[in-house]
Amino acid sequence: MTPYLVLFAAGFAGSFHCIGMCGGFACALGRDGRGQGGTVLRHLLYNTGRLTTYCFLGALAGAFGQMICTSADFSATLPLAEPIDFAQRALAIVAGLLMIMIALQFFGLLGTLHRLTAGLGGSLFAATLRKVLNVPGHATHLAFGVFNGFLPCPLVYAFLAQAASTAGAVSGFLTMAAFGLGTFPAMLMMGGIGGVLGPVWRRRGVWLAGSFILLLGLTTLGRGVLPAGMLHGDHLL
Known part of the structure; x- marks a missing residue:
């Protein structure tokens, strides 16, 4: 349970980044004048759609990692006692x-890589999302969230890397579920806190998110380079 709480906390910290990246889309959900109840429902559907995409991508990433590990039998001829462990x-x-590289982006470093990870196809995707939002019906808000989950985002890439490192579809699913749920509070309240949170607090939140990602990245890297058992809870994450 502990690793998923850490991932939830990291997702919550990362939600400050989400406000900057996707806050405009979230705010747009509250502009049809149908009352507070309708606004809450639209945001719930939107965020459920985002979470669904994250879980789907997490399961795929975990399955991909598992495929790499289980196909390691090809290296059985190499002088390795345990090819799967390798x-x-x-x-x-x-x-x-x-994850470490993406964390450095959050600290304002590796600007070129940030433009690649955040901007690759982003403008076209954003234009498509705006068209989806103009379609009437509650299913639109769910679909809007599903498609929004595919929007190029370095934060999502970092946690997908973590999901892949778990080498399992279920664990990858749970990794992204914990992360996605962590982003829920800020995104659900986006209509109310968008104007309250100033640039300074949002920047602090982004730095906090980068710190969490850096910590997770170092832990994951340690699992690969340090002797088994040296890290407390070798398979913690």
Whole structure:
């Protein structure tokens, strides 16, 4: 349970980044004048759609990691006592390094990589989302959230790397579920707190998110490079 609480906390910290990236879309859900009840329902549907996409991508990432590890039998001819363990370590190293790189983006470093991860296809996707939002009906708000979950985002990429390092579809699903639920509070309240949170507090939140991602990245990297058992709870995350 503890690792998922950490992921939830990281998602909550990362929700400050979500406010900057997707806050405009969230605010747009409250502009049809149908009352507070309708606004709450639209935000619930929207965020449920986002969570559904995150869980789906997490399961795919975890299954991909599992596929890499279980296909490690090809290396049985190499002088390795446990080829699957070798594959798990390699996967943890790659995932950990990727998370560390993304964390550095949150600290204002690696600007070129940030433009690639955040902007690749982002404008086209955003335009498509705006068209989806104009379609009437509650199903639109759910679909809006589902598609929004695919929007290029370095924060999501970081946790997908963590999901892949778990080498399991279920654990990958749970990893992204914990992260996605952590982003719920801020995104649900987006209509009310968007104007309250100033740039300074949002920036602090982004730094906090980067710190969580850096910690998770270092932990994941450690699983790959340190001897088994050296880290407390070797398979914690």
